[in-house]
Amino acid sequence: MTGLTPQARKLLLNWYATAKRDLPWRRTRDPYRILVSEVMLQQTRVTTVLPYYKRFLAQYPAVEALAAAPEQEVLALWSGLGYYSRARNLQKAAQVIARRGTFPDTYEQIRGLPGVGDYTAAAVASICFGAPRAVLDGNVLRVMSRFLAERGDIKSKATRARIGAAAQRLLDPANPAGSNQALMELGATVCLPRNPLCDICPWSAFCEGRKQGLVRELPVTPGRRQTxxxxxxxxxxxxxxxxxxxxxxxxxxxxxxxxxxxxxxxxxxxxxxxxxxxxxxxxxxxxxxxxxxxxxxxxxxxxxxxxxxxxxxxxxxxxxxxxxxxxxxxx
Ligand code: SF4
CATH class of the missing domain: 3.90.79.10 (Nucleoside Triphosphate Pyrophosphohydrolase)
Structure with missing residues (x-):
């Protein structure tokens, strides 16, 4: 992987420049708007998020408006999007930012906001402030485990650490926002969970999982709980x-x-x-x-x-x- 990194990075960024979807949160670097989009997108599809994102920002165009809103109103606007603790925490984060007077601009400070985990902090810090932090979510774990032919259980700490380190090496330090978004976009539109579109993938010639015929078996996850x-x-x-x-x-x-x-x-x-x-x-x-x-x-x-x-x-x-x-x- 190390030897391939510059080439893999270049292929990914070139692909992203032409294939990326035009989404409203890609037209801004406003950290409040990016935070709202990242929180809404956790475990939720883009098509589901789009109308909620637009309504939410029409109602709360700035962090102060969200901070001051009645909680029942915020929950009503979130109603139907699920995982409601996200809405409560987002409002608590808005209150912290409003009291502070400015949006925090480092990974560590963003990570300290209520409800913000490693993934969201890395996404906001890289997209809005150029922090060289690779994101690691379910999409990235899937893509990278296939690309690397990583056979470890992706729920295990050791596997996640290996994949995280590889994603960090892949990140372009001059363009962390583009790198992170490109990898997430590849997972969302090409390296799909069930039927990855390897024929149109920018990494098809280098993907170890594909070369070794392991795509259908990766990522390795522990047995699913019975419904x-x-x-x-x-x-x-x-x-x-x-x-x-x-x-x-x-x-x-x-x-x-x-x-x-x-x-x-x-x-x-x-x-x-x-x-x-x-x-x-x-x-x-x-x-x-x-x-x-x-x-x-x-x-x-x-x-x-x-x-x-x-x-x-x-x-x-x-x-x-x-x-x-x-x-x-x-x-
Ligand atoms: S070649 Fe296929 S498995 Fe490999 S990264 Fe691309 S889409 Fe995923």
């Missing part, structure tokens, strides 16, 4: 132009403060109406199969609120609640 299927029934209880919702408590481990549709067992005495449809939703290795039923209730249910249908778009709703309300044509 657990969970059956649920959610109720859509309407009264005039309102719908019955339950808010998750502040102490709940996941998605505190978010609004949900009630499950059948949470509304004792509910009279079930017709089924409105079914959908499935996966969270890590859990696959929820959810039936949405219309229902009526005769009396008040403790801990639940009637919320106007017209205001649902401004509430932080869980993704499952949004999908269920769509099935019921209420959202």
């Amino acid at each position: 657990v299927q969970i059956q649920q029934t959610l109720l859509v209880v309407r009264r005039a132009d309102k719908v019955l919702l339950r808010q998750r408590g502040a102490a709940e481990r996941r998605m505190a403060g978010f609004w949900e549709l009630p499950e059948h067992h949470e509304v004792p005495g509910a009279t079930l109406g017709p089924s409105l449809g079914q959908f499935s939703h996966s969270i890590t290795h859990h696959r929820y199969v959810i039936e949405v039923r219309e229902a009526n209730i005769g009396r008040r249910v403790a801990g639940m609120c009637w919320k106007p249908v017209a205001g649902l778009a401004h509430l932080p709703l869980s993704t499952i609640a949004r999908k269920a309300l769509r099935v019921a044509s209420t959202f």
Whole structure:
């Protein structure tokens, strides 16, 4: 790899110059905007992020606006994007930056912001401030493990350290922003998880994994956890132009403060109406199969609120609640 580095680097950067997608966060070096995009893109596809990114920045065009916003409003704007601790941490980071008066400009200072890990700090520091820090995320681990024919388990510290060191050698110190983005782009558009497009890859002639016929076996990951299927029934209880919702408590481990549709067992005495449809939703290795039923209730249910249908778009709703309300044509 060491001998190949300058050539691999050049091929990658030349390819990126012509093949890169035109994405809104590639038209700016504003660290606040880059931070928002990097946080949104964690475990989320570009096509999903695009409308959220535009809406979020239209509402909070500067870090001070996000810092001062009510948390429920921030969560409502994030609603449907998942992994909601990202939104809370992003706002906490904005508050730290607003108090500080300037955006931190070194890797270490950016890494110290709430919710910012090694990957995000390296991305923001390299793209906005030219810091020579290679990024290492799932995409980069996959591409590099194939390129190097790395047979170690990519979840292990030792393998990650080897791949990280190789990515660092590959980084062009004169253009760390371009180098990092090029490698991520290669993973996102060419060296795909299931069907890598080796024939159009700038590295096809040098890729060790390809030469050794190992592409389909790499990266090596430990056995996947078995999917657990969970059956649920959610109720859509309407009264005039309102719908019955339950808010998750502040102490709940996941998605505190978010609004949900009630499950059948949470509304004792509910009279079930017709089924409105079914959908499935996966969270890590859990696959929820959810039936949405219309229902009526005769009396008040403790801990639940009637919320106007017209205001649902401004509430932080869980993704499952949004999908269920769509099935019921209420959202
Ligand atoms: S040649 Fe194929 S496996 Fe190797 S880096 Fe390119 S796309 Fe990935």
